[in-house]
Amino acid sequence: MKVKFWGTQGSLPATVNEKTVRDKVFMALQAAQGYQLDTPEAINHFIDEELPFAVRGTYGTNTSCVQLANPGGDVVILDAGSGLRDLGLHLVHSGVAKQPTTYHIIMSHLHWDHLQGFPFFVPAFIKGNKIVIHAYHPETEQCLRTQMSSPFFPVDFDSLAADISFNIMEPCAPFEVGGYKVTSKAQNHPGTSYGYRFEKNGKVVVYSTDSEHKQEAYEEGYPFIEFFQDADLVIFDAQYTMADATFTKANWGHSSNVMGVELAARAREAGVRSVVVVTETIDEVDRNLRLADEHPELRLAFGLYPTHLDAEQAERFVDAVREHRDRLVAIGEVGLDRWKVKEEQDRRLQRELFRRFIGLAREVDLPLNVHSRSAGHYAVDLLIETSAPKVQMHAFDGKVGHALRGIEAGFYFSVPPSIARSAQKQKLVRALPVERLLLETDSPVLGADRDQRNEPANVVVALNAIADAIL
Numbered sequence: 001m002k003v004k005f006w007g008t009q010g011s012l013p014a015t016v017n018e019k020t021v022r023d024k025v026f027m028a029l030q031a032a033q034g035y036q037l038d039t040p041e042a043i044n045h046f047i048d049e050e051l052p053f054a055v056r057g058t059y060g061t062n063t064s065c066v067q068l069a070n071p072g073g074d075v076v077i078l079d080a081g082s083g084l085r086d087l088g089l090h091l092v093h094s095g096v097a098k099q100p101t102t103y104h105i106i107m108s109h110l111h112w113d114h115l116q117g118f119p120f121f122v123p124a125f126i127k128g129n130k131i132v133i134h135a136y137h138p139e140t141e142q143c144l145r146t147q148m149s150s151p152f153f154p155v156d157f158d159s160l161a162a163d164i165s166f167n168i169m170e171p172c173a174p175f176e177v178g179g180y181k182v183t184s185k186a187q188n189h190p191g192t193s194y195g196y197r198f199e200k201n202g203k204v205v206v207y208s209t210d211s212e213h214k215q216e217a218y219e220e221g222y223p224f225i226e227f228f229q230d231a232d233l234v235i236f237d238a239q240y241t242m243a244d245a246t247f248t249k250a251n252w253g254h255s256s257n258v259m260g261v262e263l264a265a266r267a268r269e270a271g272v273r274s275v276v277v278v279t280e281t282i283d284e285v286d287r288n289l290r291l292a293d294e295h296p297e298l299r300l301a302f303g304l305y306p307t308h309l310d311a312e313q314a315e316r317f318v319d320a321v322r323e324h325r326d327r328l329v330a331i332g333e334v335g336l337d338r339w340k341v342k343e344e345q346d347r348r349l350q351r352e353l354f355r356r357f358i359g360l361a362r363e364v365d366l367p368l369n370v371h372s373r374s375a376g377h378y379a380v381d382l383l384i385e386t387s388a389p390k391v392q393m394h395a396f397d398g399k400v401g402h403a404l405r406g407i408e409a410g411f412y413f414s415v416p417p418s419i420a421r422s423a424q425k426q427k428l429v430r431a432l433p434v435e436r437l438l439l440e441t442d443s444p445v446l447g448a449d450r451d452q453r454n455e456p457a458n459v460v461v462a463l464n465a466i467a468d469a470i471l
Contacts, residue, residue, distance in 0.1 A: 001203040002069035003233060007062030007083020010210075010239040010254065011113050014060050027055045027410060031387050050362075052389065052410070062086060063113040064209055066235065068180065068198060074102040076178040078196065078207050084117030092122050100128035104177045107135040108209055109193035110143045119148050119155065129162040136171045136184070136194055185227050187211035189253035197227060204231045211237050212245070212253045217263065228267035236260035241434050243467050258463065285320050292327065301330040303357060306337040306371050309346055314353045318360055325364045331357055332369025333394060336382075339374035351382065358386045369394055377402045384409050392438060395446055397424060400431045407436055414438040417461040419469070420448035426469040434470065439463055 007013075028051060035050070037043050047056050065083030068076040075096070077087065084105075091097040103123060108114060123129045133140060148157040169175060172194070174183045181199045186192055188211055195208035206228055216222060228234050238257035240249055245256040285302060292298045302321050304314050321331060334357040341350055361368045367390035372379035376398020383391055384405065391411040395418070396403055403413060415437055419425040429437060439459050447454030448461045 001200060001205060001232070003205060003235075004067040004069065004087075005065075005083075006067060006087045007060075007065040007079075007081045007117070009060040009063045009081075009113075010237075011063070013062055013082045016058055016061060020058070024055055024058075030384075030409065031055070031389060033387050050389065055410075063116065064108070065117060066207060068178070068205065070178045070180075074104055074178040076180065077103060077105045079108055079114045079209070080105055080116075080118040080121070081114050082117045082120075085120035085122075088120070088122040088124075097123045097126060097129070100130070102130045102132065105131065105133045106177065106182070106196060107133065107137070107140060108195070108207070109189060109191055110135075110137050110140060111191065111210070112147070114210075115144060115147065118144055119153055124160045124162045124164065127161040131162050131164045132167055132177075133164070134167045134169070134175065134177060136169055136173075137192075138168055140168060141166045185223065188213070193253075195224075195227065197231070204233075206231045206234045208235060209237045210253060211255060212251070213255050213259050213263065214250075217259065222263075222266075224263055225267050228264055231264075231267070234260070234264050234267075236264070241470075242463070243434075243470050246467070247471065285317075289324065289327070299329045300324070300327055301332050301369055302328060303330075303332040303334040303369065304353065305333055306335050306350055306354070306373075307340050309341070309349050309353070311349070311353065314356060318356065321360060321364060321366075325366070328364075328366055330367045330369045330392070331361045331364075332367075332392075333371040334368065335371035335394075336375035336379045337371060337373045338378070351378075354379075354382060355386060358383065358388045362387075362389060366390070367392055371395075373397060380406045380409075380411075383411070394440065395425075395442060396428065400428055403428055403432060407432060412436050412438050414440040415462050415466055416440050416442045416446040417448045417454060417458040417465070418442075418446040418450075419462055419465040421450065426465070429466050429469050434466075437466060439466075 031051060032046060035046055037046055062083035063081030064079040065081045065087060066078040067087060068078065070076050075091070077084065088097065101123065118124070124131060145157040147153060148155060172184050172186060176182060179200055183197045185195045187195050187208065193210040195206065195211060198205045198207070213224065217224070237255045238260050239254040240256050242256040242258040245254065245259065288300055292300055302317055302324070304310070304317050321328065335354055336350055338347065341347055358368065368388055370379055370383065370391055370393050372393060374397065376396055380398070380402045391406070393406060393411055393413045395416050396413050413428070413432055413436060415425060415429060419429065439462050441454055441456050441459050443454045443456050445454055447458060
């Protein structure tokens with residue numbers, strides 16, 4: 001089962017403006033330093049293989065429209081936001097729309113950002129096509145007709161050449177479309193929206209946009225837990241930050257990415273889908289590989305801890321990363337540590353080892369988990385100098401100005417529970433974009449209480465402390 005996103009923006013389309021384009025050009029030029037880009041082939045390879053999608057492409061822009069792939073069958077579309085126009089143009093250019101085809105459009109609700117693309121859907125203007133609009137709201141046909149009536153639109157709904165029909169059902173009635181078994185659930189949103197669960201060939205996709213989950217979401221037996229159960233993919237409404245969803249925009253009918261992760265995790269029997277295990281000395285590699293064999297939910301990260309100043313061990317790590325690259329999610333912890341490493345010759349070796357791992361990360365296309373205790377300025381400088389492509393700064397203890405330079409370079413910053421007792425980290429999260437913050441525990445250390453063992457469950461302590469600091 002494949003899913004194609006044609007629009008994910010909430011409320012209204014978002015244009016790619018001058019600042020966005022300039023930022024992307026800046027990040028691309030910054031990443032290109034050190035590459036030989038003297039032919040069109042080299043440039044195209046660099047764009048396609050080295051630049052992250054967020055730099056070479058873009059997210060969002062269009063409002064809600066998602067396509068469920070259905071090779072050889074009817075076209076299945078979820079919502080008719082402005083992304084429906086791009087989908088229609090793609091269908092024309094690919095030849096699908098040039099022959100009689102049946103299109104199923106399943107509506108979550110009738111707010112304008114979910115139906116504004118329909119008047120621009122080219123297959124609706126082609127005779128021989130059949131369009132079936134599935135919905136639970138009785139006013140669906142009236143709304144689509146009204147937005148195409150004078151004085152709002154120059155082309156009347158009845159002028160459309162396709163055969164258009166409406167399948168208006170009782171709320172939450174199950175149905176089938178394009179070979180998909182579809183069940184649904186009413187959602188907390190002004191005017192009521194509906195989430196859909198699609199099942200086919202042993203795969204499950206849940207489309208749950210425009211839904212607000214409040215305090216009762218944390219209670220046992222919350223109905224969306226079962227709705228999300230065993231889904232291979234949950235498409236979830238994350239329009240707001242946790243702070244906005246909880247306070248300033250409560251009751252507006254939307255949710256946050258934090259709530260989405262919370263519900264998806266609880267939907268699984270154990271509540272946890274995968275765990276990342278970090279290896280910091282070469283002696284741990286074989287042990288952690290065996291653990292991962294015994295427990296498929298474990299994910300591995302290999303790296304030489306910065307205080308282990310051993311070039312031979314570093315090279316053994318390089319070999320291990322290359323050998324087991326497909327089993328790894330990151331390289332780390334690696335980096336700089338000026339708190340324990342005091343001698344200048346040792347610091348030079350530490351810097352060269354860090355540079356070695358940065359090059360390795362680029363070679364195998366893995367993120368870096370970066371340790372920078374008392375060395376934030378130096379670590380950020382080296383990462384920018386070497387154009388490190390994917391960086392997570394672990395428990396960063398440096399100044400805000402250095403962190404903001406990392407943000408400009410695309411870095412993420414992970415925050416442990418120790419933020420609850422750290423004025424420096426509270427100041428840091430207030431200054432950084434919330435979408436660049438990650439949660440971590442660093443168990444058994446960096447807990448909220450310096451004298452007590454930190455536990456993985458304390459990740460919620462970090463989350464709450466971030467919300468408190470921002471608000």
